[in-house]
Amino acid sequence: MMPDLGKYAGTVLSAYGVTLALLAALVLLSLWRGARVKRALEAQERRMGRGNG
Amino acid sequence: MNAHLTVTDLAIRRGGIPVLEGVSFTLQPGRALVLRGPNGVGKTTLLRTLAGLQPPLAGTISMPPDAIAYSGHADGLKATLSVTENLSFWAAIYGTGGFAPVLEAMNLEALQGRLAGSLSAGQKRRLGLARLLVSGRPIWMLDEPTVSLDAASVALFAQAVRAHLAGGGAALMATHIDLGIAEAEVLDLAPFKARPSTAGGNAGGRGREFDEAFA
Amino acid sequence: MSIWEYANPKKFMQTSAWALPWVTGLAVVALVGGLIWGFFFTPDDYKQGSTVKIIYIHVPSAMMAINAWVMMLVASLIWIIRRHHVSALAAKAAAPIGMTMTLIALFTGAIWGQPMWGTWWAWDPRLTSFLILFLFYLGYIALWEAIDDPDTAADLTSVLCLVGSVFALLSRYAVNFWNQGLHQEASLSMDAEENVADVFWYPLLVCIAGFVLLFVTLVLIRTRTEIRSRRLKALEARERMA
């Protein structure tokens, strides 16, 4: 299945690797911070007894 | 000079959070008004709003243009400039002429050549007041004007304010200590403290402008 | 109903909650589809060999690096003119995405350049411009982080974004001017569209669509986070006051 990348295999694979790593880091960071803030907000709303936001 | 200041239903914020609302008062020429209230109630913020340094959340401020001389916690004096140099700078900025009578009124004549950095706290305050006089503006807005002054300097301050009032000026002062100006009216700001329950809830209207939009 | 309705945080939260799954799904489909198509099912270029496959990430990320800044500029203008909080927060949310895209464009450009130019880094006008753009993103994000009051931060970063846009354009021009002599020939550049045959062009289009959708998805997610964070701060402040 793997295409023959010839002599540039390292170049192409590292380019894709770096890209996917950076994108994954960005997506995970965004999701992680989103979940954390959401949890903190829900806790705060519960504490203040008004979950109508 | 026209020193008429009218404030109607003013709401102000500090750091995105409303601190005072529904503030209304009138300041007539020749009168002094003292703003009182516990620390953090928003005295300084109110003065800064009136001076035009920050926009109000709601309400109206009506006064003649170029009427206000503002004086904050700090005097804005340059320690490495002499008394005369400090004053002549502000006289030039405000486009007013001679400041010799001001030096006399503030009892600063003997100190003319001294660097502002070498003055005592009381002398510095007097220089700060001299700056207000030099500005030629009718409405003074003073934030804690007598902090760190001894009794004699407070008396001198009161005298200067009375002279300003007698000349048709007005003064708005925020303080939590006695200013020695018995005839001044007092406005306690504590009752105007913004109530979060009334300010929030809806994201429309004036809420659009501040953090409550998110609450 | 006016479009400005969506500038209301609550309305934005409702609408984005509805839209997010759709946009996410489309982004995943386009991105995975485009990259697989490009990586596995396209031939090598007769001159560049298999390195031509890098265009499927380099070109879209470079486009998004610039588009993200343009979007921030528009959002900043909306904040300055109409004072819609969501707009300012969307600009804040987009900056790290734009910065990552710039980094990807830089890395893939350098990696591609290694066999083509014989060196990891050449002061090629395009690459240099992206390096400068990266610095602009860095400054913009740092300014957001440095200021405590959110409205002050929104105002100042908007001004910086406006001024920065002008200077970024100037820099682009200056860099071209500065490096006239070393300009790469078009045939050896990845960005010359006229050199891209159809067989490369269609998967590239899908990849571009994928990156755009990914950007939209991430902006939505991050803007929602920023709005929640603002609301959290507002509630905490209210609790302190009560």
Next chain:
Amino acid sequence: MIALLLRDLRLAIRAGGGFGLGLAFFLIVTVLVPFGVGPEGGTLAKIAPGILWVGALLACLLSLDRIFALDFEDGSLDLLATAPIPLEAVVTMKAAAHWLTTGLPLVVAAPVFGVLLNLQGEGFFWLTVSLALGTPALSVIGTFGAALTVGLKRGGLLLSLLVLPLYVPTLIFGAETVRRGTEGMETGAPLMLLAGITAASVALLPFASAAAIRVNLR
């Protein structure tokens, strides 16, 4: 307005270091470079235009955080903002004072430092001309950065981060003018572009700076 300029100049002189610090920094950069790249005259002559421009730019950067910081701390900035002169004029005068105390000494000293770096032929003339045309832009752009960071406690490093990317076009056209001048090439194009950047910055950036100050004083 002139009063403000005079006051700032007087303050700079009284405080000492106003003129000296940037110049000393410039000198040190110029002296350090040969230690780094070796004493060979040909190499130095080749890199002299760039080093001198980068050195001048960094020397300019050094004193930027003082433009508004002192006035902010002692309340003068509040008073100036409520004074009858527009804030745009205030920031313009502040930039002018910064240029007179930092930029102008650099322009004057740069040819002397050029000798240390074996600058060739017409390079001295073009160095002086390009710095004279370019340093006002450095001061005005720097004033904008200082206005953005005026209220921040640790603004110094952030200021550099914000301002340095904005300096890129000025640096490129400035150093390019000197490089071309040294090699006896036509300098008209980069010089015109440099002058254009300076003119546009001086005309437009004060509005942005004043807006930033207003926001920071809120």
